[in-house]
Amino acid sequence: MKRERRRARSQALQALYEIDSVGHPAEEVLDRYGENLSPEANEFMRKIVHGTLESGEEVDSMVAESAPEWPINELAVIDRNILRLALWELLIWGETPVKVAINEAVELAKRYGSDSAPRFVNGVLGTLVGRRNSRKPSTVK
Numbered sequence: 001m002k003r004e005r006r007r008a009r010s011q012a013l014q015a016l017y018e019i020d021s022v023g024h025p026a027e028e029v030l031d032r033y034g035e036n037l038s039p040e041a042n043e044f045m046r047k048i049v050h051g052t053l054e055s056g057e058e059v060d061s062m063v064a065e066s067a068p069e070w071p072i073n074e075l076a077v078i079d080r081n082i083l084r085l086a087l088w089e090l091l092i093w094g095e096t097p098v099k100v101a102i103n104e105a106v107e108l109a110k111r112y113g114s115d116s117a118p119r120f121v122n123g124v125l126g127t128l129v130g131r132r133n134s135r136k137p138s139t140v141k
Contacts, residue, residue, distance in 0.1 A: 006104065008041040009085065012048040013108055016081040019053070026053060052081075052088040059087045066127040067120075079117050082108050086125055091132060098129055 011033045034042040060072045086105035109117040
């Protein structure tokens with residue numbers, strides 16, 4: 001299933017890129033990108049895309065908070081969507097282990113982004129996860 005999830009994330013990123021860059025309807029795009037996935041992977045891809053789209057403002061504000069020198073609308077479309085996808089998976093959905101989500105985002109950045117994208121994505125995600133963890137109350141007494 002690991003390979004299927006990686007493929008579903010890749011398809012989700014491509015769908016988010018298309019939706020963001022040319023504004024095609026999400027369901028139309030998802031139908032096309034899900035054709036070659038197993039039913040489980042297709043469901044995972046759809047969950048990622050819908051979740052990312054539904055939490056757009058919240059996720060964008062997280063990026064703005066951790067990378068204020070890079071306004072969200074000035075980021076490369078692919079980088080912006082890698083961050084959105086990863087942040088939704090990490091901080092909103094919360095069912096993917098932190099290390100896995102960050103690693104998968106960095107791998108997407110290596111595959112689809114510029115030479116500097118993996119380092120940028122890793123830095124932004126690391127900063128946000130660190131901030132979120134430092135805000136959680138300690139359970140040790």
